[in-house]
Each structure stands twice: as structure tokens, then as C-alpha cells.
Amino acid sequence: MSSVLKLFILVLGVVFVVAVVFLLVKRRINERNSLPWLAGSLVILVLSAVPELLDFLARITGIDYPPALLFLLATLIILFILLYQSIQISVLQDKCRELAQHLAIINSSGEKTVHEKRGKMCMAKQEIAATCETEEALRETYDNRSD
Amino acid sequence: MEKADCLVIIPAYNEEENVGKVLEDIRNLKIALDIVVINDGSRDKTEAVVREAGEKVINLPYNLGYGAALQAGFKYAVSTGYEYVVQFDADGQHDPKDILKIFHKLRTSDCDIVIGSRFLEKSSFRTGALKKIGISVFRFLIRMTTGAKITDPTSGLQGLSKRVFNYYAVMGNYPEDFPDADTLINMILLNYRVKEIPAHIKNRNSGKSMHTGIKTAFYFIKMLVSILVVLLRKKSKVECLKNE
Numbered sequence: 225m226s227s228v229l230k231l232f233i234l235v236l237g238v239v240f241v242v243a244v245v246f247l248l249v250k251r252r253i254n255e256r257n258s259l260p261w262l263a264g265s266l267v268i269l270v271l272s273a274v275p276e277l278l279d280f281l282a283r284i285t286g287i288d289y290p291p292a293l294l295f296l297l298a299t300l301i302i303l304f305i306l307l308y309q310s311i312q313i314s315v316l317q318d319k320c321r322e323l324a325q326h327l328a329i330i331n332s333s334g335e336k337t338v339h340e341k342r343g344k345m346c347m348a349k350q351e352i353a354a355t356c357e358t359e360e361a362l363r364e365t366y367d368n369r370s371d
Numbered sequence: 372m373e374k375a376d377c378l379v380i381i382p383a384y385n386e387e388e389n390v391g392k393v394l395e396d397i398r399n400l401k402i403a404l405d406i407v408v409i410n411d412g413s414r415d416k417t418e419a420v421v422r423e424a425g426e427k428v429i430n431l432p433y434n435l436g437y438g439a440a441l442q443a444g445f446k447y448a449v450s451t452g453y454e455y456v457v458q459f460d461a462d463g464q465h466d467p468k469d470i471l472k473i474f475h476k477l478r479t480s481d482c483d484i485v486i487g488s489r490f491l492e493k494s495s496f497r498t499g500a501l502k503k504i505g506i507s508v509f510r511f512l513i514r515m516t517t518g519a520k521i522t523d524p525t526s527g528l529q530g531l532s533k534r535v536f537n538y539y540a541v542m543g544n545y546p547e548d549f550p551d552a553d554t555l556i557n558m559i560l561l562n563y564r565v566k567e568i569p570a571h572i573k574n575r576n577s578g579k580s581m582h583t584g585i586k587t588a589f590y591f592i593k594m595l596v597s598i599l600v601v602l603l604r605k606k607s608k609v610e611c612l613k614n615e
Contacts, residue, residue, distance in 0.1 A: 324439075325431070329447050329450065331430065335427070337426055
């Protein structure tokens, strides 16, 4: 591996780490989600520092062309991260839906429909009527006594 | 006035032209039931029309989808303590008189789910060829997996007992888009009793149908995957029970 290429990969790794840390500081990504990316940048840094590692791994896995192993590993890691993201999105969608439903029900809980109001009015009228009847009965009893 | 024990849940998305008539027709039944319209993030005057009709409306903050809107209705039914619910479409395709039949069936039999089927009796309702094939496949799959004979698994007119909507109201127990053969298979395998009654379905008053074009094909494939998942879940559950 030429020294220019080595330097390029090293710079790439450092930029990656700095970018992830910058996002963490700015709260654009949380610690939990930053871990796979930090691990990825660590792999880039290690490979740029010790490129012989890739040749060694390719030899023991029987891969003739070492960069092919790099592509394979990179693709697998990206697929893994994408799958993880899809799981996270599904969980978030479920939670978001649940929250929206609860919010809608809570918002509507104070409102009374015309039918409910009518029902309450009927009950109030019945109560008033019952009270009037009692008063009427009392008055009658009182009148009878005074007679 | 006593609180009714029956609730009609009507999910509505941009149905200002149909929902008013639907509510009026249901109220004309003159029976003790409550109605709740789940306004699924409509951009038209659906909410205003429902309020004008004097019915309860629950406004979802954004469009969640048909299944999620229904689930919001089930959650409401659980929190307010109803015994039975009927899910009814806002597009005016269902006949309100069928609500009476469904409630009667729920009260007088030991059914948990009563489906208003379009295909038990001959009606004027016409379905597209593609949809017909889809429904036949789902019927066959339900028969194969559960042994139950269901003619209209995609029907949006269903009555549910408390046991069922308590289950549906729980997060993750009800599909967000369209509850269909997968939900039915799951419920039958969980030993809930499902019955069908003939229902009269009219053609749409106005507006656009939910299943059109390429979406139908996508929906069909998604449903096959859902059914497979339901069966796998059931299998793992049975194995768990065996191990216990």
C-alpha cells in the first residue's frame, strides 16, 4: 500500500471520528446510536495503521484479492446498521401511533356531544320535576294540618 | 338517561360528503347507541360535519391509517366501558340496518366477532376481478390454516365483543393499515369465535376507494407476509407452551 493511500485512509478515519463526535456534541445523534459509527471509524483507523492485517485476514479466509474482503466486511456492516435502523424506525412508528391515539382521546375527553348534553338536560329536568313534586306534597301536608 | 352499552366506531378520512348522511341514517335507527367518529387527519370539513350532526369526534393529529384509526376507537371504547362495538365505514357503503342485526347477534349468541359479509347473499355490489381473486385466496388461506369458512375477510363492517376490542386496543395487537385475513386468522387461532351474517353493501356515494391500482397488488403481497408471520408467531407460542 502506498504511503499516500495510507495517509488518505488515515485522514478519512480521523474525519469520520471527528464528524461523529461533532454530531454527539451538537446532540444530533445520541450516544447509543453513535456506537456503530464509532466502531466503524475505529475499523478504518486500524486498517489504515496496519494494512497487513487485511492481507493476513484475506489469506486465512482464502480470498485472493484482499480488498474484496474489505468490501465484503464493509457491506455486511452497513447492512447490519441499516437493519438496526429499520428496527428502530418500526419501534418509533409504533410508539408514535400509540401516543397520537392517546393524545386524540385525551383531547376529546372534555367535550360533550349534543346527545350527551341532551341526556344531562333530561336528567336535570327529571330531578327538578321530582323536587317540585316533593315540595308540592309537603305543601299539601302542611295545608291539611293547618286546616 | 342511561349510558348505551354499544358504540359505533366510524373511522373517517376526508369524508365530508358522506359522513353526515351516514350519521343521520344511524341516528334514524332510533336505538340506544353511541357513535364516535375517528377523524383520521382529514384535510376537509369532516370534523365540522360530525360536530354539526352533534356526534362525538376524536381528531387524530395526523393521518395514521385505517387500522390505527379503528384502534383509537377501541381504546376509547375500553376507556369509557362499552360492552360491544361495531366498526362502520364513513363512505356510506354500509347499510345502518345491519348494525341492528350485528348487535342482536353479539347479544344473543356467544360470538366474539360478527362480520357483515357481502357475499353470503346476492347483492348489487360489484367488485373488480383482481380484488375478487385476492378475496378468494384469503378465503382459501383462512380455510387452510384455521378450518373456518369466512366468505368476506376484508369486510369493514364488523361487530366485536368486549373481549375482542380489549385485545385489539393493546399496542401491537392491531395492524395500522388494514385489518384483514391475517387479523382474523390470528383471532380464530386464539380461540375467539367468529360468525358471519349477510350484509348489504352499496356502491360508494362519492370519493375514492381505499384500494386502487398498484396498491392492491402491494396490499396482497403484504397480506400474504402478514399471514405467514401470524402463523409463525402462533407456532412459536405453541412451542413455548409445550416447553413450559
